[in-house]
Amino acid sequence: MDSTSRSSVYDPYDYGAKGDGTNLDTKFIQAAIDDCYSKGGGKVYLHSGTFISGTILLKGNITLHIASGTILKASDNLDDFPIMPSNYPSYDGSFVTNKMLIYAEDANNISISGRGTIDGNGDHWVEGPYGFPSMGLRPRIIHLRGCKNVLVQNVTLYNSASWVQSYQSCYNLVVDGVTVDSNPNKDIEKERFAKVKGRNTDGLDLIDCEKVRISNCFISSGDDGICIKSLSPDKVCRDITISNCIVSTNASGIKIGTETAGKITDVLVSNCTVYDTRNEAISLMTVDGAQLERIQFSKISLRNIKGSAIYIRAGERLRSYRKGTKLNTPYLKDIIIENVTGTRISKGYACIVAGTKDFPIENVLIKNINLQFEGGGKAEESFRDIPEKEDKYPNGRIFGVLPAYGFYVRHANNIIFDDMQLKSSLPDERPAFIGEDITDLEIRNFQAQGTANSPELIRLNDVRQVLISGCYPLQPMPVFLSVYGNGSNDIILLNNRLKNTIKNIEINSGNEKFNIEEINTLN
Incomplete structure (x- = not known):
């Protein structure tokens, strides 16, 4: 005693x-x-x-x-x-x-x-x-x-x-x-479920809670590890810190969702390790009308992730958990994910930032990222048409094998990628980055592997107001940047080192007023 x-x-x-x-x-x-x-x-x-x-x-x-x-x-x-x-x-x-x-x-x-x-x-x-x-x-x-x-x-x-x-x-x-x-x-x-059936054994669930500190925990769970949820449109999850935790799960690691109806704001996750995880390691989503803002992940170490390393999703499943309530108008904005390192990241499921046409994701900074993927993707996989599936259960697997091996970004505004290194254990012929339907995109200090069979390192489709600076391919490849879509315009390349590319830019846009400028390229 x-x-x-x-x-x-x-x-x-x-x-x-x-x-x-x-x-x-x-x-x-x-x-x-x-x-x-x-x-x-x-x-x-x-x-x-x-x-x-x-x-x-x-x-x-x-x-x-x-x-x-x-x-x-x-x-x-x-x-x-x-x-x-x-x-x-x-x-x-x-x-x-x-x-x-x-x-x-x-x-x-x-x-x-x-x-x-x-x-x-x-x-x-x-x-x-x-x-x-x-x-x-x-x-x-x-x-x-x-x-x-x-x-x-x-x-x-x-x-x-x-x-x-x-x-x-x-x-x-x-x-x-x-x-x-x-x-x-x-x-x-x-x-x-190789050994026994599933039991929904989430390690820790927070539902519409305020003023929460989770720290120094070791979580090995059969379902999601640490999960923040909201079941009531008029409730809020906020003022939450998660720190110094080690998480291994048979589903997702540290997750906001899937049930997301109210507000989820002011969440800080730091100094955590996520390993041996079946689905996403870091996951943020609004699919039932939730309003997410001011969420930060920092100093996260990842190992052996079978799904997406980073998954940010705005969907429109719009499930109601409360009788007689009106769903909120969802948004997902003001997100910072920084200082993330990882190895043995799944070949099939790239990092995803995906909104919908009606609800784009806004104001996201992804910074100081160093990830090594398993690789092995083929060039023909990079031209798959990815369905929206905005009303489906949200996880990185619903899209199948993605056309990019590193990051796939769609329906978003004001997105910044800064200081990023992407590699693969096996050669991967898919682009490292694909962006579709984005307004205001910055890619800074981006280093990534490619191959001689890769169609390009970065592909943009209907992307507007773009700055790509301080980037270079880590291996020889045919094209640095390919641009598609009638909506693409106003693209600036600044201070990029492209000695490893045969062609700096390939334009496939039908926009007659298409504007692209290349400044201080080192070839």
């Missing part, structure tokens, strides 16, 4: 708990919590055993402390996890709690701490009616709603049956030093 006075420490053993890993201890743990709450709060202290439990209702001014070597384990019996009325709407808009091991609602000043383990007993819930996608039938480990001043610290969350930890409409939330070990299909080189 720590220095907390014994008078404020409540031991479930004193209320009849067995802690023997066999008997159900729910009512004894709950009795300790209720007694602690009735006397103004304190610590409920689980120690020296394995406690089998159904749903525990955590209350205000209480720390649930799970000592080192101690296990709190979910029961095998679904009846031990009742669905109860709630003041907050669930995923489908109904006002119920769903199922979870630890639950709190409108509770202030609560903590879950200790070096012990909370075991979701997830292996029990993957067969019969409980399997994928029946998420509502399987208990989460931690679910907190409408709580203020929350600390979750140092615990290990193991083998969840559903979302590992989810926080909805919480304010002033700190998650620090938490280990999530809930990926039963850890071998990323095998098919996604």
Whole structure:
């Protein structure tokens, strides 16, 4: 125990708990919590055993402390996890709690701490009616709603049956030093569910939360790692920092979305490692009317990413999660992604910045990027017609193999790429960069590999007001820049080093007033 006075420490053993890993201890743990709450709060202290439990209702001014070597384990019996009325709407808009091991609602000043383990007993819930996608039938480990001043610290969350930890409409939330070990299909080189079925085991979900700090966490999850969502058009996720975390997942790494209905603003992600990830490593999206702005990712290290390294998407799926609400007019703007390094990035799924014709992405700075892709793409793949698919589930795989190996950018305004190096382990004949339907594009200090069979290093189609400066191909290739589309115009090339190209510019635009200027090229 720590220095907390014994008078404020409540031991479930004193209320009849067995802690023997066999008997159900729910009512004894709950009795300790209720007694602690009735006397103004304190610590409920689980120690020296394995406690089998159904749903525990955590209350205000209480720390649930799970000592080192101690296990709190979910029961095998679904009846031990009742669905109860709630003041907050669930995923489908109904006002119920769903199922979870630890639950709190409108509770202030609560903590879950200790070096012990909370075991979701997830292996029990993957067969019969409980399997994928029946998420509502399987208990989460931690679910907190409408709580203020929350600390979750140092615990290990193991083998969840559903979302590992989810926080909805919480304010002033700190998650620090938490280990999530809930990926039963850890071998990323095998098919996604090679060992067991999927369980929707997101590592950490924030839903319409404010004032949040997530730090020093290790997350290995069977679904998205750290995920920011918004289910209510009139709610907001904001003032969020995510730092010093290590993430490996069977889906996406650090993600905003997929469910995106309200505002998501003022989010800073820094000093994180993402590795062995099935889908995108860094993902930002609005597809259900969400309004995203002022989002920053900085100092991110990537390794063995099977999807896109960077994925920014404005789509129009426009799903509603709340009855009788009006969807917002979406936007995605004011984004900074910088200081990202990565290796073993998937051959098929380039980095993507893709809006729609009606909702272009705006004001994006992508800076100091050093990525090594697996490569192996062929020149003929670079002329694939990519469908819009604005109403589909958003991830980098929906477009198939992309025509660029590095970055594919479409429907965007005011986009800056600065100080970027793109390489591939195997020769890749596709362009390093393709831009389509862009207004105000800058590409500065861009270095990328090409091949003698590559049609060009950079391809622009219907792109206007362009500055390309300080760039050079890392290997000999036929063409530096190709320009297509009647909408292309006002392109300036400045101070580029093009000794490795046979032809600097190839123009395929039908615009009679097409304007391009080349200044101080070093050949």
